[in-house]
Amino acid sequence: MVTPAVDLSDLYRAAYMQGVSAFDHFIHEEVRVRMLEWHGRPQSTWPAGFATFKIPISSTHQAGRSVPDAAVRFEAEIRSQHGHLSFQHPDKVAAACRLVSNTEIWQTIATDLGTKKQGKLSPSQVAKKDWGLIIDRRNLIVHEADLDPTPPRSRRYPIDKEMTDEALQKIGLVTRLIAASL
Secondary structure: OOOOOOOOHHHHHHHHHHHHHHHHHHHHHHHHHHHHHHHOOOHHHOOOOHHHOOOOHHHHOOOOOOHHHHHHHHHHHHHHHHOOOOOOOHHHHHHHHHOOOOOOHHHHHHHHHOOOOEOOEOHHHHHHHHHHHHHHHHHHHHHHOOEOOOOOOOOEOOOOHHHHHHHHHHHHHHHHHHHHHO
């Protein structure tokens, strides 16, 4: 039994951070697997972004290489180029998705979520802005210890179960929408 004296805020922060990390991992894996699938298909069927993926000639040029060897080298190159990248920011997510699909991912997400225009912002811009707020909070938790920047910088921003659940539900929903849209 938990008493009101127990501060669970760090557990909520950890859950929030892990939710975003899981999303990032999902994008990495989904894009890698789909790129490997496209690799074996005729170039005329490729999404426009797939053709822009740059591969050093040294990773593909070897006399007598077999087709399975080419796929292994291609996967290694994907991992090498994407391994240090973060697919969390809306524009980075969209860029990764364009490698495997011609779908405008934030437009699709906005439509599926029923996102409305806000002022001069289109529905897809609103969806990106809303997602960006989740990522900004994650970055604040991870890089700034979730501290309020106003002096004396000793107070943390509030976080509770409802805030965490809302973010995790949104992360899960966006993940499912992306998986269904690619």
